[in-house]
Amino acid sequence: MSEVYASADAARTASFTMAGLSQDEKNRALEAIAAAIFDRRTNIIEENSKDLFDAEVSGLSMPLRKRLLFDESKILASIEGIRSIISLADPVGRQLLATEMDEGLSLYRVSCPIGVIGIIFESRPDALVQIATLCLKAGNAVLLKGGSEASHTNRILADIISAASIEAGMPAGWISLLESRSQVEEMLTLDAYIDLIIPRGSNAFVQYIMQHSSIPVLGHADGVCHVYVHEKADPAMAVRLTVDSKTQYVAVCNAAETLLIDESIASDVLPLIARALEDRHVILHGCKKSQAIWPMKNVDDWHHEYLDYEMSVHIVADEDAAIAHINRYGSGHTDAIITSDKEAALLFMQAVDSGNVLWNCSTRFSDGFKYGFGAEVGISTSKIHARGPVGLEGLVTYKYKLFGSGQTVDEYASGKKHFTHRPIPLVNGK
Amino acid sequence: MSEVYASADAARTASFTMAGLSQDEKNRALEAIAAAIFDRRTNIIEENSKDLFDAEVSGLSMPLRKRLLFDESKILASIEGIRSIISLADPVGRQLLATEMDEGLSLYRVSCPIGVIGIIFESRPDALVQIATLCLKAGNAVLLKGGSEASHTNRILADIISAASIEAGMPAGWISLLESRSQVEEMLTLDAYIDLIIPRGSNAFVQYIMQHSSIPVLGHADGVCHVYVHEKADPAMAVRLTVDSKTQYVAVCNAAETLLIDESIASDVLPLIARALEDRHVILHGCKKSQAIWPMKNVDDWHHEYLDYEMSVHIVADEDAAIAHINRYGSGHTDAIITSDKEAALLFMQAVDSGNVLWNCSTRFSDGFKYGFGAEVGISTSKIHARGPVGLEGLVTYKYKLFGSGQTVDEYASGKKHFTHRPIPLVNGK
Numbered sequence: 036m037s038e039v040y041a042s043a044d045a046a047r048t049a050s051f052t053m054a055g056l057s058q059d060e061k062n063r064a065l066e067a068i069a070a071a072i073f074d075r076r077t078n079i080i081e082e083n084s085k086d087l088f089d090a091e092v093s094g095l096s097m098p099l100r101k102r103l104l105f106d107e108s109k110i111l112a113s114i115e116g117i118r119s120i121i122s123l124a125d126p127v128g129r130q131l132l133a134t135e136m137d138e139g140l141s142l143y144r145v146s147c148p149i150g151v152i153g154i155i156f157e158s159r160p161d162a163l164v165q166i167a168t169l170c171l172k173a174g175n176a177v178l179l180k181g182g183s184e185a186s187h188t189n190r191i192l193a194d195i196i197s198a199a200s201i202e203a204g205m206p207a208g209w210i211s212l213l214e215s216r217s218q219v220e221e222m223l224t225l226d227a228y229i230d231l232i233i234p235r236g237s238n239a240f241v242q243y244i245m246q247h248s249s250i251p252v253l254g255h256a257d258g259v260c261h262v263y264v265h266e267k268a269d270p271a272m273a274v275r276l277t278v279d280s281k282t283q284y285v286a287v288c289n290a291a292e293t294l295l296i297d298e299s300i301a302s303d304v305l306p307l308i309a310r311a312l313e314d315r316h317v318i319l320h321g322c323k324k325s326q327a328i329w330p331m332k333n334v335d336d337w338h339h340e341y342l343d344y345e346m347s348v349h350i351v352a353d354e355d356a357a358i359a360h361i362n363r364y365g366s367g368h369t370d371a372i373i374t375s376d377k378e379a380a381l382l383f384m385q386a387v388d389s390g391n392v393l394w395n396c397s398t399r400f401s402d403g404f405k406y407g408f409g410a411e412v413g414i415s416t417s418k419i420h421a422r423g424p425v426g427l428e429g430l431v432t433y434k435y436k437l438f439g440s441g442q443t444v445d446e447y448a449s450g451k452k453h454f455t456h457r458p459i460p461l462v463n464g465k
Numbered sequence: 466m467s468e469v470y471a472s473a474d475a476a477r478t479a480s481f482t483m484a485g486l487s488q489d490e491k492n493r494a495l496e497a498i499a500a501a502i503f504d505r506r507t508n509i510i511e512e513n514s515k516d517l518f519d520a521e522v523s524g525l526s527m528p529l530r531k532r533l534l535f536d537e538s539k540i541l542a543s544i545e546g547i548r549s550i551i552s553l554a555d556p557v558g559r560q561l562l563a564t565e566m567d568e569g570l571s572l573y574r575v576s577c578p579i580g581v582i583g584i585i586f587e588s589r590p591d592a593l594v595q596i597a598t599l600c601l602k603a604g605n606a607v608l609l610k611g612g613s614e615a616s617h618t619n620r621i622l623a624d625i626i627s628a629a630s631i632e633a634g635m636p637a638g639w640i641s642l643l644e645s646r647s648q649v650e651e652m653l654t655l656d657a658y659i660d661l662i663i664p665r666g667s668n669a670f671v672q673y674i675m676q677h678s679s680i681p682v683l684g685h686a687d688g689v690c691h692v693y694v695h696e697k698a699d700p701a702m703a704v705r706l707t708v709d710s711k712t713q714y715v716a717v718c719n720a721a722e723t724l725l726i727d728e729s730i731a732s733d734v735l736p737l738i739a740r741a742l743e744d745r746h747v748i749l750h751g752c753k754k755s756q757a758i759w760p761m762k763n764v765d766d767w768h769h770e771y772l773d774y775e776m777s778v779h780i781v782a783d784e785d786a787a788i789a790h791i792n793r794y795g796s797g798h799t800d801a802i803i804t805s806d807k808e809a810a811l812l813f814m815q816a817v818d819s820g821n822v823l824w825n826c827s828t829r830f831s832d833g834f835k836y837g838f839g840a841e842v843g844i845s846t847s848k849i850h851a852r853g854p855v856g857l858e859g860l861v862t863y864k865y866k867l868f869g870s871g872q873t874v875d876e877y878a879s880g881k882k883h884f885t886h887r888p889i890p891l892v893n894g895k
Binding site: 050051054055134136140142144147149150230231245246249251269272275276278279283284358362380382384385386388389390391392393394395396397399400401405406407417418419420422423424432433434435436437438439440441442443444445447448454 | 477564570574577579580660675679681702705706714792810812816818820826829830849852853863865867870871873877
């Protein structure tokens with residue numbers, strides 16, 4: 036039995052125990068983890084410095100080394116993150132549906148943990164802490180694989196989380212760290228043990244995982260987000276929202292990558308937007324019509340995620356063309372329309388097939404924290420299970436509990452008894 | 466461009482239009498389909514007789530030929546099925562969450578169609594009608610592939626449904642029929658066009674689809690369901706519920722396949738249950754301890770779905786052993802405990818990792834119609850998206866709609882504005 040298989044088997048066994056833990060038991064374990072990380076912060080920083088040294092020796096780029104850094108302030112931020120998870124309501128045990136099927140035969144749909152979750156992330160060590168504690172809160176066991184650049188930091192964090200939580204009553208084996216790429220390959224095949232894979236990292240990385248896993252994957256490969264300036268847009272708002280969508284933080288998935296403008300207003304509005312973007316050092320890539328209005332490079336690929344100070348510009352005939360362009364070239368992540376015409380906005384929001392459709396605001400709003408979910412497990416561009424920013428509820432599923440008093444189906448099939456299907460008011464509902 | 470690719474592309478385009486259809490528009494199309502099937506019933510029966518003739522010539526077994534038969538009474542039942550789908554509430558456009566993020570910035574989570582659904586089913590032609598009309602009700606486009614034994618019947622049914630619904634206003638291309646196995650293979654790879662695959666058929670068939678699709682699959686491969694007779698079970702109830710769970714309809718996924726009995730009561734209770742099962746011609750396969758109490762065959766495999774008058778019997782040390790057995794050998798479908806001990810029942814219902822966990826009633830109850838869902842898309846043993854019996858809500862997803870009035874993220878990041886995250890009462894909520 037391989038190590039990964041043994042870890043997955045242990046995680047599955049632990050998950051059955053975790054499904055029965057109360058909110059208090061889980062929060063006590065989270066408190067213990069937060070305290071242990073604080074107590075051992077000097078050791079963590081020491082291990083992190085080994086990773087930083089190796090990164091420098093191997094010539095890792097400065098931005099990647101920055102992501103790798105796990106210093107006192109990042110440790111304190113992680114601990115604060117755990118405390119905010121403690122304050123969230125327990126997502127498990129909520130009644131989602133209740134029906135009296137007949138006297139003495141009551142059906143409940145109740146939220147419960149998913150089971151075992153496999154998490155694969157690139158360098159950032161704070162991701163390990165965040166996702167492990169979110170999974171614990173939702174009652175799930177986890178297999179974790181972090182980037183090899185952060186191997187020392189990941190190892191000590193996983194050890195601290197495991198020891199502190201088990202000491203506080205969590206079942207042994209609920210958390211395991213995988214350390215090689217071949218172990219990840221093996222994990223992706225263990226669909227009898229692992230219920231969901233959450234990859235966090237670059238586009239290419241997530242796409243690789245999605246294509247090589249027989250287990251459902253929660254995540255998004257890319258965010259090719261659009262700002263569409265409709266002919267009835269207020270020009271000043273169009274400038275302000277395009278600039279914010281593109282430049283407020285360029286390296287993230289909900290930053291806009293493509294600007295669409297209605298042809299009828301393009302010669303007036305595009306220069307205003309282009310100038311404002313260029314003031315922020317954004318390089319533009321446009322279609323022929325855009326280039327005729329404002330000097331810019333030619334666009335290569337409408338499905339391009341720059342994640343940088345660059346933006347594609349396309350002049351469209353009308354709203355239908357804009358919607359068709361987004362549904363063809365977008366990634367189903369986040370798309371915004373700017374218009375003062377409510378009918379046009381409602382059509383856009385219904386016809387654009389994306390997890391987040393926005394009217395007169397920045398694409399940068401599509402985010403679990405900004406939406407008020409209290410936590411963000413990730414953003415999903417899948418339409419199955421969870422879509423858009425995913426909070427704690429993306430880490431639970433449900434089961435049907437049917438409470439009877441001796442009923443057979445034969446009594447109903449023969450017509451002796453009849454179903455009533457009366458709704459029961461929800462207790463602790465969602 | 467292959468035919469499948471062209472169909473999938475057309476379905477995806479049609480799906481954007483379908484997302485905007487009102488409940489009335491969809492119901493009118495469903496009425497038109499029902500009327501057209503009724504009007505053309507003679508043609509349908511004629512085409513079906515060709516399939517029946519071919520089936521007889523090729524020596525198809527009698528049960529399979531029975532499933533293939535689509536006579537007047539089955540046609541009328543299908544039409545009645547469409548009318549019951551018309552009477553269901555529209556699953557699209559429901560507010561699932563509403564939050565005022567700030568003044569003039571309101572977030573709604575709203576149900577919407579999934580998009581394009583690929584459906585693969587074996588011989589029964591009534592499955593084609595049911596699943597196509599359920600998909601229409603939920604606003605989804607469909608690619609259908611039926612069993613080749615039913616090719617004439619499927620062809621005419623698909624033609625009637627397509628023509629009648631398009632005449633009634635549905636977009637062209639919303640429904641297509643695939644006719645070869647190689648087309649199915651191709652469909653399973655079109656993850657950019659198809660959002661969900663629903664296979665209906667035998668265990669081996671569904672397992673094949675699940676293993677060969679990069680698209681999410683909704684379904685269950687098998688139903689290895691358990692009845693667990695706890696030491697505090699009422700013996701008469703244990704006999705009645707085991708007999709019903711096993712024999713009320715043996716060929717279905719929620720029929721019980723394995724009986725577990727607590728060791729402390731086995732010598733008293735097993736003979737009662739065994740006699741009652743044998744009176745119904747059930748052949749028993751047991752563990753050594755069971756065989757010591759009642760003569761029966763030796764069991765070969767605890768994960769065996771008989772779908773017949775056969776049952777495995779296992780004597781367990783206690784409830785923990787029963788739960789461990791079910792979580793190891795079951796299929797996560799439906800499992801029942803029989804006991805007068807409420808604590809034992811609640812433990813079982815929480816620790817058994819199945820979509821349906823039942824107390825003191827027959828496993829045969831786990832079914833969308835019996836649960837009162839009004840329609841059943843299928844039963845899912847996946848924990849992702851939909852679990853247990855799946856009604857219309859399994860055919861929809863949701864999107865986030867954010868209504869702003871010019872807000873940038875920069876205003877919030879810089880502290881000029883603050884999120885309020887005030888819940889908004891749901892209109893047309895679920």
